[in-house]
Amino acid sequence: MTRADLETSAAASIDGLPPDNLGIFPDTSLLESVKPAPGGRFPWASLLIMALMGFLLIASETMPAGLLPQIAAGLSVNEATAGQFVSAYALGTIVAAMPAIAMTRGMRRKPVFIVGILGFLAANLVTAFSADIVLSLGARVLAGAFSGLLWGMLAGYARRITAPEHAGRALAVASLGTPVGLAAGTPFGSWLGTTFDWRWSFGVLSILTVLTVLLTLFLVPDAPGQRAGTRVPLVRVLGIPGVAVVLAVIVSWMLGHNILYTYIGSYLRTANRPVTVDIALVIFGAAAIGGIVITGAVIDKGLRRLILLSLGSFIAASVIFVAGNASVVAVVGAIVLWGLAFGGAAAQLQTAISAASGENADVANSMLGVAFNLAIFAAGVAGAVVISNFDGLILPSVMAALAGVALAIAVAGRRTAFPR
Numbered sequence: 518m519t520r521a522d523l524e525t526s527a528a529a530s531i532d533g534l535p536p537d538n539l540g541i542f543p544d545t546s547l548l549e550s551v552k553p554a555p556g557g558r559f560p561w562a563s564l565l566i567m568a569l570m571g572f573l574l575i576a577s578e579t580m581p582a583g584l585l586p587q588i589a590a591g592l593s594v595n596e597a598t599a600g601q602f603v604s605a606y607a608l609g610t611i612v613a614a615m616p617a618i619a620m621t622r623g624m625r626r627k628p629v630f631i632v633g634i635l636g637f638l639a640a641n642l643v644t645a646f647s648a649d650i651v652l653s654l655g656a657r658v659l660a661g662a663f664s665g666l667l668w669g670m671l672a673g674y675a676r677r678i679t680a681p682e683h684a685g686r687a688l689a690v691a692s693l694g695t696p697v698g699l700a701a702g703t704p705f706g707s708w709l710g711t712t713f714d715w716r717w718s719f720g721v722l723s724i725l726t727v728l729t730v731l732l733t734l735f736l737v738p739d740a741p742g743q744r745a746g747t748r749v750p751l752v753r754v755l756g757i758p759g760v761a762v763v764l765a766v767i768v769s770w771m772l773g774h775n776i777l778y779t780y781i782g783s784y785l786r787t788a789n790r791p792v793t794v795d796i797a798l799v800i801f802g803a804a805a806i807g808g809i810v811i812t813g814a815v816i817d818k819g820l821r822r823l824i825l826l827s828l829g830s831f832i833a834a835s836v837i838f839v840a841g842n843a844s845v846v847a848v849v850g851a852i853v854l855w856g857l858a859f860g861g862a863a864a865q866l867q868t869a870i871s872a873a874s875g876e877n878a879d880v881a882n883s884m885l886g887v888a889f890n891l892a893i894f895a896a897g898v899a900g901a902v903v904i905s906n907f908d909g910l911i912l913p914s915v916m917a918a919l920a921g922v923a924l925a926i927a928v929a930g931r932r933t934a935f936p937r
Contacts, residue, residue: 602654
């Protein structure tokens with residue numbers, strides 16, 4: 518065997534394939550394509566484009582909540598029906614995320630990412646121009662489905678184009694769109710729809726989505742999909758040690774968070790503090806951005822400590838909400854602490870579930886997205902029951918109890934889900 522033959526054989530073994538199988542790949546530069554961040558550079562541009570996409574997904578999901586009267590008037594329906602714009606989006610994500618990821622996980626990442634963005638764009642354009650409530654709700658379900666695909670693949674894609682030692686930092690940057698979307702995207706979309714017309718909100722989102730597609734085409738590198746030999750069926754992914762533990766933490770943690778976040782107005786009215794819901798959410802969003810900056814700086818050095826600190830901060834913020842409800846300073850301080858703790862949660866949990874699931878990170882992250890949306894849906898129902906029977910001051914106590922459950926699960930999961 519010649520030296521060239523030996524080199525070919527060694528190169529093929531890198532991907533776990535026999536030498537004669539290299540010819541099945543249409544791209545003969547496969548081995549180069551799997552190298553993250555050429556030259557060891559951190560792929561800031563690519564990850565910020567992913568963050569922009571996350572911003573658009575979050576803004577599109579939550580924006581209708583601030584435009585229900587305008588949407589209802591524009592489509593000649595009542596506000597309860599218009600409220601299904603949010604529910605339909607969540608339903609699309611819950612139903613489609615895992616099947617969509619399972620079907621596409623073997624495909625190269627960039628084409629799938631672009632198709633997902635284009636599908637999301639088409640759904641928002643239909644929503645912007647539709648005059649029929651049934652068509653509009655169908656478009657929202659479709660937007661949620663493509664959102665589930667994009668959320669499910671973002672974490673794995675970000676990790677594939679980044680050096681392993683910076684994987685957590687990469688997820689923190691790619692997740693930046695979530696707190697920014699909550700802090701700026703949703704309020705801006707609501708203002709735009711209120712000032713002009715609610716359709717303008719979806720129109721501006723569509724323009725930004727076109728920009729994202731173009732940036733992706735020119736600046737985001739491609740990456741291979743998951744190799745066939747490592748693909749585990751959906752049910753078996755749930756059985757991978759650590760995955761179910763992370764999902765349990767997500768459901769408990771995000772259920773507690775969303776019960777207070779969704780009904781924060783009820784708490785503020787009961788506490789009778791001169792802090793409006795808009796101001797509270799802006800403060801929360803700004804603090805959340807700070808939280809993800811902190812997460813990005815330390816996540817690759819101490820994920821477990823970061824998770825435990827975030828959950829502990831949730832509990833501390835809840836205690837301040839209850840004990841200091843008579844003080845504006847205390848309430849604002851609790852909002853800041855709450856936002857700081859929440860800001861990095863998505864990156865922390867995505868990093869944990871990606872590490873636990875290994876090659877099956879895309880499927881595991883689609884489960885993470887479903888868990889998030891189930892928590893959002895359940896929080897709406899549970900929070901309504903709570904405030905129907907008690908006053909708003911009890912909401913932080915509920916958040917503290919659920920965060921405590923999540924903390925106990927995280928502590929117990931030190932071997933598989935959140936190792937030292």
